[in-house]
Amino acid sequence: MKPRSDRPLASRRGLFAAAGGLMATGFAAAAPDRASASNALPATEPFWGAHQGGIITPMQSHTYFAAFDLTTERRQAVIDLLRTWTNAAARLTSGRKPAPLAGQPTPQPLGGMVAPAPGDMATPADFTPPPPAMDSEIAEGLPPSRLTVTFGFGAGLFQKNGRDRYGLAAHRPAALIDLPSFNGDQLVAETCGGDLSVQACADDPQVAFHAVRHLANLAYGTAELRWAQTGYCARPADGSTPRNLMGFKDGTQTPADRDKVVWVGPEGPDWMQGGSYLVVRRIRMALEHWDRTAVSFQERTMGRQKHSGAPIGLKGEFEPLGLDRTDGDGNKVIAEAAHVRLANVATTGAEILRRGYSYNDGVNFTAERWPPWRQGMEYDAGLLFICYQADPRTGFVRMFEPMAKLDMLNQFTTHTGSALFACPGGVREGEFIGQSLFAGV
Amino acid sequence: MTGANNRQQARNTRRRDHGPARPARLTALLTSMLVTAGAAQATEPRGFLETVHRHVTLTSTVPDNGDQNPYAVVVAPVSSGKIRQGDVLIDNFNNLGNLQGLGTTIVAYDPASKRTSLFAKLPRHPAYCPGGVGLTTAMTMLKSGWVIVGSTPSQDGTTRTRGDGCLLVLDANGQLVATWTGPDINGPWGNMAVLDQGTSATLFVSMAGFNLPGPDVRDPATGEPKLLHKATVLRLDLTIPQGQPPAIRSRTVIASGFGHRADQDVFLIGPTGLALAPDGTLYVSDAIGNRIVAIPQATTRTDSAGTGREVTANGLLQRPLALVLLPNGHLLTCNALNGQAVEIDPAENRQIYAQWINTNQAQSPPGSGDLFGLALRPDGKGFYYVADDMNTVVEAR
Numbered sequence: 001m002k003p004r005s006d007r008p009l010a011s012r013r014g015l016f017a018a019a020g021g022l023m024a025t026g027f028a029a030a031a032p033d034r035a036s037a038s039n040a041l042p043a044t045e046p047f048w049g050a051h052q053g054g055i056i057t058p059m060q061s062h063t064y065f066a067a068f069d070l071t072t073e074r075r076q077a078v079i080d081l082l083r084t085w086t087n088a089a090a091r092l093t094s095g096r097k098p099a100p101l102a103g104q105p106t107p108q109p110l111g112g113m114v115a116p117a118p119g120d121m122a123t124p125a126d127f128t129p130p131p132p133a134m135d136s137e138i139a140e141g142l143p144p145s146r147l148t149v150t151f152g153f154g155a156g157l158f159q160k161n162g163r164d165r166y167g168l169a170a171h172r173p174a175a176l177i178d179l180p181s182f183n184g185d186q187l188v189a190e191t192c193g194g195d196l197s198v199q200a201c202a203d204d205p206q207v208a209f210h211a212v213r214h215l216a217n218l219a220y221g222t223a224e225l226r227w228a229q230t231g232y233c234a235r236p237a238d239g240s241t242p243r244n245l246m247g248f249k250d251g252t253q254t255p256a257d258r259d260k261v262v263w264v265g266p267e268g269p270d271w272m273q274g275g276s277y278l279v280v281r282r283i284r285m286a287l288e289h290w291d292r293t294a295v296s297f298q299e300r301t302m303g304r305q306k307h308s309g310a311p312i313g314l315k316g317e318f319e320p321l322g323l324d325r326t327d328g329d330g331n332k333v334i335a336e337a338a339h340v341r342l343a344n345v346a347t348t349g350a351e352i353l354r355r356g357y358s359y360n361d362g363v364n365f366t367a368e369r370w371p372p373w374r375q376g377m378e379y380d381a382g383l384l385f386i387c388y389q390a391d392p393r394t395g396f397v398r399m400f401e402p403m404a405k406l407d408m409l410n411q412f413t414t415h416t417g418s419a420l421f422a423c424p425g426g427v428r429e430g431e432f433i434g435q436s437l438f439a440g441v
Numbered sequence: 442m443t444g445a446n447n448r449q450q451a452r453n454t455r456r457r458d459h460g461p462a463r464p465a466r467l468t469a470l471l472t473s474m475l476v477t478a479g480a481a482q483a484t485e486p487r488g489f490l491e492t493v494h495r496h497v498t499l500t501s502t503v504p505d506n507g508d509q510n511p512y513a514v515v516v517a518p519v520s521s522g523k524i525r526q527g528d529v530l531i532d533n534f535n536n537l538g539n540l541q542g543l544g545t546t547i548v549a550y551d552p553a554s555k556r557t558s559l560f561a562k563l564p565r566h567p568a569y570c571p572g573g574v575g576l577t578t579a580m581t582m583l584k585s586g587w588v589i590v591g592s593t594p595s596q597d598g599t600t601r602t603r604g605d606g607c608l609l610v611l612d613a614n615g616q617l618v619a620t621w622t623g624p625d626i627n628g629p630w631g632n633m634a635v636l637d638q639g640t641s642a643t644l645f646v647s648m649a650g651f652n653l654p655g656p657d658v659r660d661p662a663t664g665e666p667k668l669l670h671k672a673t674v675l676r677l678d679l680t681i682p683q684g685q686p687p688a689i690r691s692r693t694v695i696a697s698g699f700g701h702r703a704d705q706d707v708f709l710i711g712p713t714g715l716a717l718a719p720d721g722t723l724y725v726s727d728a729i730g731n732r733i734v735a736i737p738q739a740t741t742r743t744d745s746a747g748t749g750r751e752v753t754a755n756g757l758l759q760r761p762l763a764l765v766l767l768p769n770g771h772l773l774t775c776n777a778l779n780g781q782a783v784e785i786d787p788a789e790n791r792q793i794y795a796q797w798i799n800t801n802q803a804q805s806p807p808g809s810g811d812l813f814g815l816a817l818r819p820d821g822k823g824f825y826y827v828a829d830d831m832n833t834v835v836e837a838r
């Protein structure tokens with residue numbers, strides 16, 4: 001492992017150990033003894049470059065994640081959309097207002113008036129109605145807030161219901177698999193999948209949503225929203241590791257060789273060079289049940305101490321886990337089915353870069369799927385788990401398949417949404433995201 | 442005519458982007474222009490619509506039970522029971538949950554007192570009305586005080602669960618006294634036309650339900666809900682014995698073969714307007730055909746005239762709905778696909794002009810889907826119409 005100069009020298013293992021934790025990147029730079037992490041962050045994040053933003057960008061405090069379904073049958077419409085989206089995202093992330101819309105679908109001609117009032121006589125003459133508002137302007141007056149917009153391609157872009165709509169079916173990368181069913185999944189079909197994804201992250205939730213809303217407006221007639229999820233990350237002012245809704249510190253380090261773990265290399269197609277595969281899982285947490293569980297058991301389940309974040313039996317958050325430690329009876333100090341053990345690269349051989357957000361959608365009626373089978377109004381809150389890797393088969397799938405069966409934490413979590421997207425490499429100004437996928441076809 | 446043109450020109454050159462209110466100063470200017478032009482030329486108006494420009498919302502048509510989507514507008518010809526002569530009766534097609542074919546209420550607006558009251562609330566499933574109650578644009582009040590209204594019901598807001606429906610006869614206190622059904626009564630839909638002679642009456646009702654499937658049953662060629670051609674106009678010759686409810690003496694299909702189909706958004710599309718001229722010609726607004734047709738000898742014929750003779754099609758018509766005969770002999774209809782009313786001269790088979798009466802820009806084009814029922818004011822100088830965007834009834838005067 002290559003120690004970074006601004007980190008404690010001891011190697012660090014966080015939650016989802018080998019993965020690099022929830023706060024993978026930004027808070028690596030914000031070591032605990034730093035006075036104010038946010039001062040170190042720029043106002044805007046770059047858009048053009050070798051990589052899309054929002055993957056190794058230091059985490060912003062809010063996300064609006066949206067999956068779209070393409071409704072067009074025309075390949076050119078998809079190209080036009082991606083070009084429009086690329087240019088719009090470049091504008092928005094630089095802090096500029098959206099460009100005035102030209103050539104957007106307009107309402108049918110009214111026949112006579114710009115904006116008629118009751119009592120106006122009508123004529124059959126055609127005219128141009130006033131354009132729709134289109135820009136919500138909800139980001140007016142707000143700073144750029146480090147907005148990043150990250151685009152992903154789902155399997156449906158390449159083939160949908162057995163149909164090759166855009167001539168791309170033969171170009172679906174092998175790594176863009178159909179995610180398998182995992183033990184315990186309670187996936188809601190409407191909140192899974194998608195032909196295209198947009199991950200908008202910003203330090204202001206309204207700036208993040210504004211970006212997705214604007215892109216959705218631009219997509220009118222070509223793509224429509226399939227599902228969306230907001231999320232947030234509560235960052236302590238002292239720069240220490242944020243806590244997830246279970247109250248545990250979540251996220252410490254990047255994988256030892258982050259670039260190797262995240263970026264697609266020569267094994268991938270041209271348009272994926274410098275890109276990454278995104279797995280998103282909406283994970284509901286049984287928080288009421290968790291709050292009625294002893295802290296000692298929570299810690300045993302996680303494999304870490306709740307307050308300090310240190311591995312069970314150790315002192316410092318960033319100490320190595322010591323998975324081989326046993327107690328006097330020969331039992332493992334960190335339980336065999338503890339979350340941190342099952343997620344660790346030493347156990348799984350898999351590494352991912354985590355960049356997930358807490359989510360909280362209020363309360364609704366649910367029936368818990370473990371004894372004592374509680375039913376009632378419960379929080380629909382938990383983790384919008386997002387991770388990036390060069391290949392999901394050797395990343396998330398390899399890591400999670402055994403975890404889904406064995407992790408003690410599973411009795412407090414339920415996966416309700418899931419998707420896999422191929423996020424193309426970055427582009428230069430004048431190009432559009434995924435351009436070389438279409439050029440080669 | 443010149444006055445009207447000047448007014449039109451003035452409007453066309455003015456950019457209006459501040460919503461429907463017109464500045465008072467400008468109104469005064471326009472009025473003075475019109476008066477001046479009129480004085481100079483003393484030109485007769487080409488039609489009725491140009492004499493009517495004020496649009497005043499009278500009342501909400503939503504009763505306590507929350508019914509939505511007002512359809513029929515009928516002006517009471519007499520005082521009887523709960524009704525005062527001149528009251529405006531409006532029925533509702535949707536229920537509180539905005540599901541179509543489940544409205545059960547008729548409200549009454551008294552223009553003298555400006556008060557609105559509930560005239561009738563029908564039980565959801567009165568005996569003998571197949572499928573229950575969803576009140577449509579088919580409604581009339583007779584001089585004898587009886588109210589007759591059509592039901593084209595559903596269970597889920599779509600034709601997938603529609604019932605054949607019926608005609609319901611109410612007394613002037615809003616109580617159900619009779620239900621008319623039969624193989625010729627299926628989806629009573631458009632505004633009724635009536636020739637009312639006191640102890641007898643001739644009633645015309647369009648029937649748009651026959652064989653209609655749910656809106657998901659598509660024509661593979663077009664992808665649209667399957668288009669049928671079984672809609673009819675039924676003539677009911679009624680006897681109304683003194684003090685007794687009307688009874689059907691004879692029933693005759695006088696027009697048939699009109700297009701109709703289910704619709705995901707507006708339940709069904711079919712012939713929605715009927716207007717009877719003094720010479721016995723019945724005009725029908727054929728929504729599917731986007732046209733007005735004429736059925737000759739409608740009051741006396743014994744057979745179907747098919748879809749009759751086309752009077753005018755397309756042009757300013759955008760799926761015409763309710764139809765009324767104007768004092769000047771013209772027809773007035775309102776569009777489904779924009780918020781305009783269109784005036785037609787049936788003698789010359791031509792459209793005169795159209796006027797914006799609902800300009801709600803929340804729909805595109807403005808007012809699309811907001812118009813349905815129409816009724817002439819008793820003095821012939823204005824008309825009442827519903828605004829389905831706001832669940833209100835409006836007077837144009």
